[in-house]
Amino acid sequence: MGKLAVIAIGGNSLIKDKKHQTVDDQYLAVCETVKHIVDVIEEGYEVIVTHGNGPQVGFMLRRSEIAHEADDMHLVPLVNCDADTQGAIGYQIQQALQNEFNKRGIKKKATTVVSQVEVDKNDSAFSNPSKPIGSFYNDDDMDKIKKEHPDWIMINDSGRGYRRVVPSPMPIKIIEQDSIELLINKGITVIAVGGGGIPVIRDEEDNLNGINAVIDKDNASCLLASELNADLFIISTAVPNVCINFGKENQEKLHDISLDRIKELRDEGHFAPGSMLPKINACVNFLENGGTKAIITCPNELKEAVIGNKGTIICNR
Ligand SMILES: Nc1ncnc2c1ncn2[C@@H]1O[C@H](COP(=O)(O)OP(=O)(O)O)[C@@H](O)[C@H]1O
Ligand SMILES: NC(=O)OP(=O)(O)O
Numbered sequence: 001m002g003k004l005a006v007i008a009i010g011g012n013s014l015i016k017d018k019k020h021q022t023v024d025d026q027y028l029a030v031c032e033t034v035k036h037i038v039d040v041i042e043e044g045y046e047v048i049v050t051h052g053n054g055p056q057v058g059f060m061l062r063r064s065e066i067a068h069e070a071d072d073m074h075l076v077p078l079v080n081c082d083a084d085t086q087g088a089i090g091y092q093i094q095q096a097l098q099n100e101f102n103k104r105g106i107k108k109k110a111t112t113v114v115s116q117v118e119v120d121k122n123d124s125a126f127s128n129p130s131k132p133i134g135s136f137y138n139d140d141d142m143d144k145i146k147k148e149h150p151d152w153i154m155i156n157d158s159g160r161g162y163r164r165v166v167p168s169p170m171p172i173k174i175i176e177q178d179s180i181e182l183l184i185n186k187g188i189t190v191i192a193v194g195g196g197g198i199p200v201i202r203d204e205e206d207n208l209n210g211i212n213a214v215i216d217k218d219n220a221s222c223l224l225a226s227e228l229n230a231d232l233f234i235i236s237t238a239v240p241n242v243c244i245n246f247g248k249e250n251q252e253k254l255h256d257i258s259l260d261r262i263k264e265l266r267d268e269g270h271f272a273p274g275s276m277l278p279k280i281n282a283c284v285n286f287l288e289n290g291g292t293k294a295i296i297t298c299p300n301e302l303k304e305a306v307i308g309n310k311g312t313i314i315c316n317r
Pocket of ligand 2: 009010011012051052053054055195196214215216217218
């Protein structure tokens with residue numbers, strides 16, 4: 001097998017803005033992102049694509065709640081919304097990859113693996129929801145939300161608006177890891193641990209059971225990249241570079257940076273919880289687990305970042 005890259009695509013990066021969040025809009029964004037992923041494959045990497053589902057799983061949950069409120073339809077549990085988004089987004093990425101391979105005359109196949117990820121039922125995240133999902137709300141919306149949904153827990157998501165949060169336990173084990181490895185060793189481009197994976201817990205009889213949560217896809221992708229000893233861990237998001245003083249007048253892009261320096265900047269509080277901080281932590285964990293190179297950038301700079309010219313490149317040195 002050639003070099004292995006795990007590329008994690010952000011759920012928000014598949015949705016350009018509030019006016020472009022239909023399924024068709026998302027497919028166009030997937031097709032655009034996939035072109036850049038295939039560029040990386042053409043650079044000689046076998047690729048596992050992982051993806052987020054933050055916005056999508058929130059939309060799906062809300063649809064189910066609205067149908068329940070309006071027409072007494074049954075509710076869809078959050079864990080099943082995870083599974084639904086994994087299938088729906090995986091389908092789009094798989095189809096777009098296959099079409100792009102065919103267009104470029106690349107004899108490769110793409111396959112999505114429905115992935116369960118084990119978590120600890122005693123994870124403190126279950127009593128401390130922190131994962132933003134669904135739509136962004138502004139100050140005016142918040143008055144209505146407080147009245148109509150007093151049970152929702154809301155946070156300010158990196159100054160982009162308010163979002164509902166749900167528990168996000170740490171991933172412990174990727175249940176389908178062997179199948180993913182088997183496929184990648186056959187040269188198949190795999191889409192896996194979508195939405196961070198479907199969270200499951202293990203009971204005393206060793207049975208797996210779904211649990212309502214949304215695993216952070218950066219953490220699950222890091223676990224997969226570390227377990228498979230990936231040569232490269234890439235997080236593709238909406239910004240070309242990680243910045244210090246993000247959103248301020250003195251904002252500065254980070255290019256090449258060492259593991260030690262990024263940890264210092266993290267500890268100084270430069271990276272917003274719920275958005276950039278989990279990405280930084282995932283890269284740090286990947287490098288501390290033996291990885292050598294992690295990249296954070298946007299889809300259209302993926303190839304240049306892999307070559308070493310763009311993006312934020314964090315190295316273990
Ligand atoms: N220090 C930072 N540097 C760059 N972007 C940051 C920083 N802090 C927060 N952000 C925000 O984090 C976003 C990425 O997080 P998010 O949208 O949650 O990711 P995802 O693409 O995985 O859905 C960026 O688009 C940017 O708005
Ligand atoms: N599950 C998850 O981490 O999704 P996002 O990357 O879309 O937030």
